[in-house]
Amino acid sequence: MPELVHTGVMKKLINSPQDVVREELEGMEAAHGDRLRINYDPVYIVRKDAPVKGKVGLVSGGGSGHEPMHGGYVGTGMLDAACPGPVFTSPTPDQMYEASKAVNGGAGILHIVKNYTGDVMNFDLAKEMLQADGIVVETVLTDDDVAVENSLYTAGRRGVGLTVLMEKLLGAAAEQRMGLGEIKKLGEHIRGSGRSMGMALTPCTVPHAGKPSFELPDDEIELGIGIHGEPGRRRVKLASADQITEMLMEPILSDIPFKKGDEVLVFVNGMGGTPLVELYIIYRRAAQIAEKFGLKIVRNLIGPYVTSLEMAGTSITLLRMNDQLCKLWDAPVDTPGLRWS
Amino acid sequence: MEAFELENARSWIKAAALLIAKNSRMLTELDTAIGDGDHGENLMRGFKAVEKKLETAPPSADLAGLFKLVGMALLSSVGGAAGPLYGGFFLALGKSCAGKTNLSKAELGEILAEGLADIQRRGKAQLGDKTMVDAFAPALQAFRASPDGDLAGALGAAAEQARQSAEATIPLQARKGRASYMGERSIGHQDPGATSSWLLLQALASACKPAP
Numbered sequence: 001m002p003e004l005v006h007t008g009v010m011k012k013l014i015n016s017p018q019d020v021v022r023e024e025l026e027g028m029e030a031a032h033g034d035r036l037r038i039n040y041d042p043v044y045i046v047r048k049d050a051p052v053k054g055k056v057g058l059v060s061g062g063g064s065g066h067e068p069m070h071g072g073y074v075g076t077g078m079l080d081a082a083c084p085g086p087v088f089t090s091p092t093p094d095q096m097y098e099a100s101k102a103v104n105g106g107a108g109i110l111h112i113v114k115n116y117t118g119d120v121m122n123f124d125l126a127k128e129m130l131q132a133d134g135i136v137v138e139t140v141l142t143d144d145d146v147a148v149e150n151s152l153y154t155a156g157r158r159g160v161g162l163t164v165l166m167e168k169l170l171g172a173a174a175e176q177r178m179g180l181g182e183i184k185k186l187g188e189h190i191r192g193s194g195r196s197m198g199m200a201l202t203p204c205t206v207p208h209a210g211k212p213s214f215e216l217p218d219d220e221i222e223l224g225i226g227i228h229g230e231p232g233r234r235r236v237k238l239a240s241a242d243q244i245t246e247m248l249m250e251p252i253l254s255d256i257p258f259k260k261g262d263e264v265l266v267f268v269n270g271m272g273g274t275p276l277v278e279l280y281i282i283y284r285r286a287a288q289i290a291e292k293f294g295l296k297i298v299r300n301l302i303g304p305y306v307t308s309l310e311m312a313g314t315s316i317t318l319l320r321m322n323d324q325l326c327k328l329w330d331a332p333v334d335t336p337g338l339r340w341s
Numbered sequence: 342m343e344a345f346e347l348e349n350a351r352s353w354i355k356a357a358a359l360l361i362a363k364n365s366r367m368l369t370e371l372d373t374a375i376g377d378g379d380h381g382e383n384l385m386r387g388f389k390a391v392e393k394k395l396e397t398a399p400p401s402a403d404l405a406g407l408f409k410l411v412g413m414a415l416l417s418s419v420g421g422a423a424g425p426l427y428g429g430f431f432l433a434l435g436k437s438c439a440g441k442t443n444l445s446k447a448e449l450g451e452i453l454a455e456g457l458a459d460i461q462r463r464g465k466a467q468l469g470d471k472t473m474v475d476a477f478a479p480a481l482q483a484f485r486a487s488p489d490g491d492l493a494g495a496l497g498a499a500a501e502q503a504r505q506s507a508e509a510t511i512p513l514q515a516r517k518g519r520a521s522y523m524g525e526r527s528i529g530h531q532d533p534g535a536t537s538s539w540l541l542l543q544a545l546a547s548a549c550k551p552a553p
Contacts, residue, residue, distance in 0.1 A: 090424070092419070125425055230376065
């Protein structure tokens, strides 16, 4: 009889921890093969019509477990390619190198990289390899997580919710044939205009670890989490949805800082295990706080778009908008994870 | 034993694969406490890829070829931060070994120093940041301080120093990598990267131990 590991702790709809990412991709291929092409060695996902001639190729990637990010955002109006790593582990440079070459339409490549040590180092190596081939590559980082207070003594702020907004907005810009230099500049502008903060009600279980990523008593929550099941910055007593929303909004508003009269996009994200009913309760209070502060909400996004497996919890992202960003936000997008026309 | 031979390097890699596999659960548990719980799994996958490459590729004629093969296999299979760091480490080891099939103690010390420098350059970590560097740097010092002419003894001293130094990361607060996001809560846990660095040096020592 096969040995069962941690029986009774991990309850997941998987066949085997080693096969999770491959079988997920096979499912995506079965479901979205009309739009996406999946390469298995090395692993990457590209839009079916890649490379698009004369268009900047947008490539992102990161550990799996954040679905629909990033693979679910490959398609017209968003990413050209995504490189999924193992669950919560950065992909490797050979994946990023091959994916970038596969979407190189001759107008250069932009890497969208979340500021995590592993992601940054692997994308740096891939960039060196591509440049050695004479391919022009630029990088835009996302580091929007205000929970990381002292970035001097850490690896710097993490890239979290803003990443999906970045991918949508730059994807629209690339689709309209904006050049690489301009897209990079726009990316830097977005990076400086968006901030996020997250919290968890429960930890999550990485399939090959087999047990929860941290222990959390029934009456406590983690404040200031990232998106990899890592514990947060501090642990506080369970509070009401309104109180939790205030704890998330306060550090975001005071960070850039946002100013009275700013137009913003409010993104309330679910961490994977939190239902929409709760996300709307969070959005309700976030909108009240924004209004009281004097912000004008011009766009919003509510749902599980950057997840941490089955973690229950939420994150809020605020992005300062302008006319150009609103137009790019409204532009058509056709991906498995985000779609409007 | 006075020289580090190509055969020692091959044994090192095999011993490392074995030690990492044996301790992967422990590494993952350390990483679950202050990181994201994948260090053991990632390194095990990496060294399995290395072993597969060693079995299928034609045998390397020199140390440069062997270290490059190991580095590239780790780079394209480990991911996370450990992939570029350990992959880059082995690539750096190979850089000044072209055509060489053996190294003196001093030469081995030099390439290990180049490997460590690569880890520090890529990871931007200083001593005391609670990283691989905290095991590696003191171990390299111990190696260099050991008397010439006894390579096995020097590597044994380095491995023992790495073990102690990895344990000494417990009271440190992490300032690099994912553990740094925990702030003071990273104190009280042994660093998984320093621990895997100790295992690599332990494997190196065991690969050069004279047969009893």
